Amino acid sequence: MSEATERGSGVLPPDLASAREGFITYVRDERGRSRHTVRAYAGDIRDLLEFVAGRGVTSPAALTLGDLRSWLALHSAHGRSRATIARRAASARSFTAWCARRGLTDSDAGERLASPRVARTIPVVLDPLEASLMMDRAADFAGDGDPVAVRDRAIVELLYATGVRVAELCAADLDDLDRRAHTIRVLGKGGKERTVPFGNPADRALAAWLDVRVALATRHGADAPLFVGARGGRIDQRAVRRIVHRLSADSGGPSIAPHALRHTAATHVLEGGADLRTVQELLGHSSLATTQRYTHVSVERLRSTFAQAHPRAGRGTEAD
Secondary structure, X not given: OOHHHHHOOOOOOHHHHHHHHHHHHHHHHHOOOOHHHXXXXXXXXXXXXXXXXXXXXXXXXXXXXXXXHHHHHHHHHOOOOHHHHHHHHHHHHHHHHHHHHXXXXXXXXXXXXXXXXXXXXXXXXXXXXXXXXXXXXXXXXHOOOOHHHHHHHHHHHHHHHHOOOHHHHHHOEHHHEEOOOOEEEEEOHHHOEEEEEOOHHHHHHHHHHHHXXXXXXXOOOOOOEOOEOOOOOEOOHHHHHHHHHHHHHHOOOOOOOHHHHHHHHHHHHHHOOOOHHXXXXXXXXXXXXXXXHHHHHHHHHHHHHHHHHOOOOOOOOOOO
């Protein structure tokens, strides 16, 4: 039996379709989630409801914990990763909790739905030399004044200097940049605005970009995007990912994604002596627990440096 067959025909009964639309509206409008998050919820819940519809469920009130577990078991049988299954379990729990709050069900079917435990990994970061080499490589490419190369240098310098998310960088407008204060205003997750500082290297790269931006941009003034693509409109996240991948690989270091520059910025600020609360504000984390991941990175780097540099760091020495 195919996965599509097991999930059902793809046509949702009216009550399920209505519940799904109501939930997605809630996620988008009341919780203020990003387009990417809304899209993920929409896909997960449609997949769930198509599956249960294929089992004869026609309304949220008929949804059971067994249905939810069978849906996750199907994904496991088809080789989905633990991270994917955990995310879909979280989506299902959010949906059933919303249904219960809205009176669409008598109880919350997903309240006892368990998720597979996902191993926590240390975020990928560049060491200070690798980050410096990457920024130098971007400057080398920008040396001849080509507007695209100048833009690319400003992008990676700003990502590294501020730790902003790639979506936040792409959404930033000219008016969000304050070069006199060395700050940029960004709109983060949940519609939360914050102002993030940057240093002189990023400022110099931004000044060079603003001098040549007119060669690419089609919009200027209020609401004009800070960074533009080859066609003159607002740059998109895929373009930024390509830029970061290319420049990191060309610098001789590991090929990284933009989020790794965010991890790198956080780690280097912590290693420079900043406290966790400061880094939490810098990154726009709602929970300090999220920020605490970066302390593990610093400890791992400290251990590695110690092992390489300390004369008595090696194992198997004569004395402990």
